[in-house]
Amino acid sequence: MEEDTSRWGFETRAIHAGQQPDPRTGSVIVPIYATATFAQDGVGGLREGGYEYSRTANPTRTALEEALASLEGGRHALAFASGMAASDIALRAITRPGDHVILGGDAYGGTFRLMDKVMTAWGVDYTSVDLADLDAARAAVRPNTKVVWTETPTNPLLGIADIPGLARVAAGAGAKLVVDNTFATPYLQSPLGLGADVVLHSTTKYIGGHSDVVGGALITSDDELNENFAFLRNAVGAVPGPFDAWLTLRGAKTLALRMEKHSDNAERIVEALVGHPKVTKVYYPGLPEHPGHETAAKQMRRFGGMVSFAVAGGEQAALDVVARTKLFILGESLGGVESLIEHPGRMTHASATGSPLQISGDVVRLSVGIEDATDLVQDLLQALG
Numbered sequence: 001m002e003e004d005t006s007r008w009g010f011e012t013r014a015i016h017a018g019q020q021p022d023p024r025t026g027s028v029i030v031p032i033y034a035t036a037t038f039a040q041d042g043v044g045g046l047r048e049g050g051y052e053y054s055r056t057a058n059p060t061r062t063a064l065e066e067a068l069a070s071l072e073g074g075r076h077a078l079a080f081a082s083g084m085a086a087s088d089i090a091l092r093a094i095t096r097p098g099d100h101v102i103l104g105g106d107a108y109g110g111t112f113r114l115m116d117k118v119m120t121a122w123g124v125d126y127t128s129v130d131l132a133d134l135d136a137a138r139a140a141v142r143p144n145t146k147v148v149w150t151e152t153p154t155n156p157l158l159g160i161a162d163i164p165g166l167a168r169v170a171a172g173a174g175a176k177l178v179v180d181n182t183f184a185t186p187y188l189q190s191p192l193g194l195g196a197d198v199v200l201h202s203t204t205k206y207i208g209g210h211s212d213v214v215g216g217a218l219i220t221s222d223d224e225l226n227e228n229f230a231f232l233r234n235a236v237g238a239v240p241g242p243f244d245a246w247l248t249l250r251g252a253k254t255l256a257l258r259m260e261k262h263s264d265n266a267e268r269i270v271e272a273l274v275g276h277p278k279v280t281k282v283y284y285p286g287l288p289e290h291p292g293h294e295t296a297a298k299q300m301r302r303f304g305g306m307v308s309f310a311v312a313g314g315e316q317a318a319l320d321v322v323a324r325t326k327l328f329i330l331g332e333s334l335g336g337v338e339s340l341i342e343h344p345g346r347m348t349h350a351s352a353t354g355s356p357l358q359i360s361g362d363v364v365r366l367s368v369g370i371e372d373a374t375d376l377v378q379d380l381l382q383a384l385g
Helices: 010-016 059-071 085-095 109-119 134-140 163-173 222-237 242-252 255-273 295-301 314-324 373-384
Strands: 076-080 100-104 125-129 145-151 174-182 198-199 216-220 279-283 305-310 338-340 362-368
Touching: 010 255, 059 076, 059 216, 059 242, 076 085, 076 134, 076 222, 085 109, 085 145, 085 163, 085 198, 085 222, 109 125, 109 145, 109 373, 134 163, 134 295, 134 373, 145 163, 163 174, 163 279, 222 314, 255 305, 255 373, 305 314, 314 338, 314 362, 314 373
Parallel strands: 100 125, 100 145, 145 174, 174 198
Antiparallel strands: 076 216, 198 216, 279 305, 305 362, 338 362
16 A cells, blocks of 8 residues: 555655665665566556656656655656756647647746747747736737746846736636746745646756756646647657666655755845846845745745846846856756856857847856855955955
């Protein structure tokens, strides 16, 4: 009989959901099932678990998926080779040529590239709007709208979308609301409980948490959607290997602890940046003056570890700052234990250059790690000069 994990607290689910001791050896950690194929008891006679071939299912990946479903409060979770693989499968499972997608006006550069260069070539149209504005979202709806796609907080300007409000917009249009919950993580925000149909993660980021694995996930409570996702994932082979699944599962165990420290450190950094003469604007939903602060306070546990800010002096000044840090490592990605700094306009969001989603050249993005907060603040202050 399967254990009902819904009664457990988040930290308990992160360590135990889908991760019972191995019944054969007693191993308290899920083994890495480094196998491609599984023996069958006769033609079509699958053994316990129903495993036949690791593209379709693998026990290590199953454990990760059970844990992710529990953490997000969904009935189903599927792990993918990357966050972009998960994004592609989600769009292709829900839309068909001739359909329309509403995309947030501050979308991740990779998501924009997928939509603008790949999905449009397949015949799917899109409109990018500020999804913090529910009236704008409603106005963007067309008869053929099938998906409302939002990040909250957004990457890199930390915009906040009202998830219950967007869920109503999507439902009224007969569309599905997909929420990219990568920045918030399931520890800080629960989109399915707020009305979303699908939650997306780049598990490369906070869930993996150690900058050592690439992966993605889709979580839903919609049985039909999950079947469509699973069929496409198997058909195109967008699966993570067992070691990738194991690393991601290991990272998920400490997610709650890490997110508290990420959030603590981010708040210290924001405090140092606000009012600094070389900083013209700080983007952080924990600030009372942030336009999405009240909404974020309602739907998030805390405000997370991502901070962006604009540098006085424009793009060259921003480039100088990212070149001068010592502890903040200049690099793309985010959500690891180490602090990262980047220039979105030239790096993660370069694909949006020349589009309405282009990021201003004076913006710097921080992924605040779990180092000593005083050290991080001092590093930024010296970089700002």
